[in-house]
Structure formats: C-alpha cells, structure tokens
Amino acid sequence: MANGRLTDRKDGLWARIKRIALTDVGALMRGLNADDLERMERVLIEADFGVAATVELTQALEDEVRRGRLKTEADLKEALQSRLAGMLDGADHPGELARAGEGPTVILLVGVNGTGKTTTAAKLASRLQREGRKVLLAAADTYRAGAVAQLQVWASRLGIPCVAGAPGGDPAAVAFDAIDAAVSRGLDTVIVDTAGRLHTQEGLMEELRKLVRVIGRRLPGAPHETLLVLDGTVGQNAVQQGRLFTEAVAPTGIVVTKLDGSARGGAVTALRRELNLPIRFIGLGESLDALEPFDAKRFAEHLLAETA
Numbered sequence: 598m599a600n601g602r603l604t605d606r607k608d609g610l611w612a613r614i615k616r617i618a619l620t621d622v623g624a625l626m627r628g629l630n631a632d633d634l635e636r637m638e639r640v641l642i643e644a645d646f647g648v649a650a651t652v653e654l655t656q657a658l659e660d661e662v663r664r665g666r667l668k669t670e671a672d673l674k675e676a677l678q679s680r681l682a683g684m685l686d687g688a689d690h691p692g693e694l695a696r697a698g699e700g701p702t703v704i705l706l707v708g709v710n711g712t713g714k715t716t717t718a719a720k721l722a723s724r725l726q727r728e729g730r731k732v733l734l735a736a737a738d739t740y741r742a743g744a745v746a747q748l749q750v751w752a753s754r755l756g757i758p759c760v761a762g763a764p765g766g767d768p769a770a771v772a773f774d775a776i777d778a779a780v781s782r783g784l785d786t787v788i789v790d791t792a793g794r795l796h797t798q799e800g801l802m803e804e805l806r807k808l809v810r811v812i813g814r815r816l817p818g819a820p821h822e823t824l825l826v827l828d829g830t831v832g833q834n835a836v837q838q839g840r841l842f843t844e845a846v847a848p849t850g851i852v853v854t855k856l857d858g859s860a861r862g863g864a865v866t867a868l869r870r871e872l873n874l875p876i877r878f879i880g881l882g883e884s885l886d887a888l889e890p891f892d893a894k895r896f897a898e899h900l901l902a903e904t905a
C-alpha cells in the first residue's frame with residue numbers, strides 16, 4: 598500500500614457507489630429503497646466482492662439507515678468502511694509466521710499455476726531473513742522444468758540455499774531432503790514451493806496431501822504454516838480455486854497477490870468471507886519488498902478510496 602500502489606485506478610469504489618447507487622441525495626434521509634440497494638449491490642458485485650459479502654454489507658447498511666443512524670454520505674462511508682474492516686479482519690498478527698518450538702519451521706506454499714507462489718516464496722524468504730531467520734528454499738515444483746531454475750535464481754540473489762530434485766521427481770522427497778538439509782546445517786526455516794498444475798486436478802490434490810503427510814512424518818507438527826496463494830485479479834475464480842485447496846490441505850492463511858495495478862481488491866473480501874481463512878499477506882508487485890502483512894483497517898480504507 599506504500600506509494601499508493603493499491604489505488605491505481607481512476608474512479609475509486611466510493612466514487613462509484615456515490616455515482617451509481619446514491620444518485621438521489623435524499624436517499625439517506627428517507628431510507629434506502631429497493632432500487633438504491635440493488636444499485637449498491639451491483640457496484641459491489643462488479644468490484645468482485647462476491648454475493649455473500651455484498652448481501653451482508655448492503656443489509657447491514659440498510660438496517661442502519663432505517664434506524665436513522667446514517668444521515669450523511671460521510672456517515673455511510675464510515676459505516677461501510679468499518680463493516681468492511683470487521684469482515685476482513687482475521688488474524689491478530691497476520692504477518693507473524695509460526696515458529697517451531699524445536700527444529701526447523703516448515704512453511705508450505707500452495708495454489709494454482711501462475712498465482713505467484715514462487716515469487717511469494719522468495720519475498721517471504723527475504724522478509725524472514727530480515728527478521729534474522731536462517732532460511733532454506735525447497736523447490737518442490739518438479740512438474741515444470743523452469744520452476745526449479747526460477748527458485749534457484751531467487752535463492753542465489755538472496756544468498757540462501759535451495760534444495761531441488763530432479764525434474765519430474767517426487768516433490769515429497771524434495772521436501773524431505775530440504776528438512777534434512779536444514780537440520781544438518783542448523784537452519785531454522787524451510788519454505789517449500791510447490792507445483793500448481795498437474796495432469797489432473799485430483800492428481801495435484803493427491804500430491805499435495807502426500808507432501809503434507811511426508812513433511813509431518815519427517816517433522817511432527819510440520820508444516821507449521823500452509824499458505825494458500827491466490828491471484829487477486831481473477832475475482833470469483835480465486836474463490837473456487839481456494840475451495841479446492843482447502844479441501845485437500847488445511848491452509849493456515851491466504852496470500853492475495855497482484856493487488857498492485859488493478860482495481861480488483863474487492864476479491865480480498867470475497868476470499869476472506871467465503872474461504873473463512875485469515876488473509877496473511879498481500880502481494881503488491883514483482884519485487885522482493887512488494888509483500889505486506891495484511892492490515893484489515895487500512896485495506897478497507899484503500900478499498901473505499903475516493904479516487905486513484
């Protein structure tokens with residue numbers, strides 16, 4: 598959110614709500630009618646909020662207007678912002694990643710191809726390195742030849758080790774070897790990058806289940822974090838992808854990527870509401886420092902920015 602990167606758009610959500618849904622200045626005094634609410638719902642749906650979050654938000658607002666609590670546009674904006682912040686809130690300290698009591702901490706990244714797992718692995722490694730942790734990367738995306746090389750490039754830029762297997766090899770074996778390497782080198786954190794595509798979806802989910810089992814057998818209690826990486830620009834598709842992964846593995850939180858540039862931040866609300874997992878980080882670009890711990894209140898403010 599630094600440098601206003603989140604608000605790279607001309608007409609902010611609040612401006613759209615005012616222009617499209619609050620056309621009648623008397624609406625707040627008389628109470629929102631069915632047309633006002635329908636228009637407000639349309640703006641939120643178009644902004645990727647999803648049906649559940651949209652209905653919850655508009656009903657809550659309608660209720661407050663009816664009770665005469667919201668008399669001005671500023672009241673309405675404040676109410677919307679605080680409802681949104683409440684909805685988005687999920688973890689007390691989203692940016693604090695678990696730490697194993699003993700032995701290395703294992704952080705697993707899952708998500709479909711192209712969402713930003715490998716980039717996020719590098720960003721997290723950089724962040725944890727700055728916090729003083731000794732990180733090792735595990736290239737468990739053995740499906741694509743280029744995937745291992747991509748992670749190795751990040752590892753060498755960060756000056757940290759990267760454990761990789763043979764292309765087409767067993768990802769669980771890579772994770773197992775990576776944990777062994779961390780133990781023998783006295784490193785405290787292993788970040789496991791995974792494949793997002795296989796011949797079949799069920800094949801991918803089966804492979805991830807096996808990966809989690811093997812990691813847990815090698816190191817009881819691991820993985821300590823399983824982060825579901827979702828692309829914030831694909832709207833409702835991200836919700837559907839998220840559901841598949843939450844059925845296969847048990848994510849401890851979500852990383853929403855690519856929230857720089859586009860105006861599609863509404864998807865974050867849909868993901869939070871429909872996957873019932875805390876948002877832990879947001880990705881705001883391709884560079885190592887473009888990852889921020891999620892701040893619900895600040896995100897709600899940015900979502901309702903008047904302009905860009």
Ligand SMILES: Nc1nc2c(ncn2[C@@H]2O[C@H](COP(=O)(O)OP(=O)(O)O)[C@@H](O)[C@H]2O)c(=O)[nH]1
Pocket residue numbers: 708709710711712713714715716717793854855856857858879880881882883887
């Ligand atoms: N703009 C932007 N691009 C991103 C972000 N995160 C990842 N990317 C880009 O998205 C593409 C796919 O990322 P990658 O990490 O390879 O995805 P993976 O297939 O899930 O491992 C790459 O071009 C990344 O540079 C982000 O937060 N913002």
Ligand SMILES: [Mg+2]
Pocket residue numbers: 714715716738744790791
């Ligand atoms: Mg990758």
